[in-house]
Amino acid sequence: MFFRDGRGDRGGGMAPGRGKRGKKDREVKKLAECRLEQSGTVLAVYLSGEIDHHAAGRLREQIDARILAASPERVVLDFGGVGFMDSSGIGLILGRYRLLQDTGGVLAVQGVSAQIAKMLRLSGIGSIITLEGSANV
Amino acid sequence: MKPINQTKITFPSRSSNEAFARGAVAAFVAQLDPTVDELADIKTAVSEAVTNCIVHAYPGTIGNVYITVSIFEDGRVRLRIADKGVGIADVQAAMQPMSTTGGAERAGLGFTVMQTFMDTLRVRSTPGKGTVVTMGKTIARRC
Numbered sequence: 001m002f003f004r005d006g007r008g009d010r011g012g013g014m015a016p017g018r019g020k021r022g023k024k025d026r027e028v029k030k031l032a033e034c035r036l037e038q039s040g041t042v043l044a045v046y047l048s049g050e051i052d053h054h055a056a057g058r059l060r061e062q063i064d065a066r067i068l069a070a071s072p073e074r075v076v077l078d079f080g081g082v083g084f085m086d087s088s089g090i091g092l093i094l095g096r097y098r099l100l101q102d103t104g105g106v107l108a109v110q111g112v113s114a115q116i117a118k119m120l121r122l123s124g125i126g127s128i129i130t131l132e133g134s135a136n137v
Numbered sequence: 138m139k140p141i142n143q144t145k146i147t148f149p150s151r152s153s154n155e156a157f158a159r160g161a162v163a164a165f166v167a168q169l170d171p172t173v174d175e176l177a178d179i180k181t182a183v184s185e186a187v188t189n190c191i192v193h194a195y196p197g198t199i200g201n202v203y204i205t206v207s208i209f210e211d212g213r214v215r216l217r218i219a220d221k222g223v224g225i226a227d228v229q230a231a232m233q234p235m236s237t238t239g240g241a242e243r244a245g246l247g248f249t250v251m252q253t254f255m256d257t258l259r260v261r262s263t264p265g266k267g268t269v270v271t272m273g274k275t276i277a278r279r280c
């Protein structure tokens with residue numbers, strides 16, 4: 001896929017890779033992905049693309065496999081690359097929260113857009129999950 | 138009031154079609170020149186309604202999801218999402234926030250989201266025959 005801003009071929013619509021994630025990346029990317037980065041006892045989950053019921057199933061499997069294998073004390077869900085989310089994303093967060101309650105870890109959410117913050121407010125999830133950084137909920 | 142434009146989209150109740158449904162409706166509504174937020178609200182509401190059909194309407198099998206998008210002179214958008222599936226026995230109960238029959242990973246917020254993000258919401262259902270969700274939103278006119 002060729003992008004007109006001169007960033008060149010991204011290899012057939014695959015993940016943009018590391019580098020600055022701006023608003024444009026958030027909007028363009030459709031297929032949901034997660035990039036997992038472990039640092040000590042903290043697991044960072046960088047989510048990108050559109051999170052719906054279809055995507056949540058896949059994401060859940062990948063994230064849970066790592067949580068069960070690594071037993072992190074803290075898991076941070078980063079929504080910086082997520083351009084769209086429906087309430088399946090709330091289910092994704094809640095499911096991970098419940099799993100971490102079993103394994104003994106805490107969950108934090110960061111990097112949400114205004115639209116996602118609106119969804120989080122609606123769900124009342126701010127009362128049980130730590131919302132950090134730009135997550136003005 | 139008759140719509141000035143309308144489209145009908147039909148597709149099987151596969152979760153891989155959720156993104157397509159959002160994109161198709163957004164593409165059609167674009168002619169009203171909605172703001173980014175208005176479009177996001179509509180896409181989210183469509184996603185919720187379509188997901189309900191996919192998760193609940195046809196247990197153990199695949200059926201069709203029927204979307205009708207209508208546009209009116211005054212900038213109003215009407216979304217009709219229907220299925221011919223199992224239906225909802227108690228619509229009032231189903232529309233309660235956090236009420237779900239979809240398992241531990243479902244938040245039960247679909248109807249709440251539709252109600253909040255759209256201006257109007259109506260749900261009609263007959264067990265054994267199907268469900269129709271009708272939602273409306275007025276796109277602000279900008280000169």
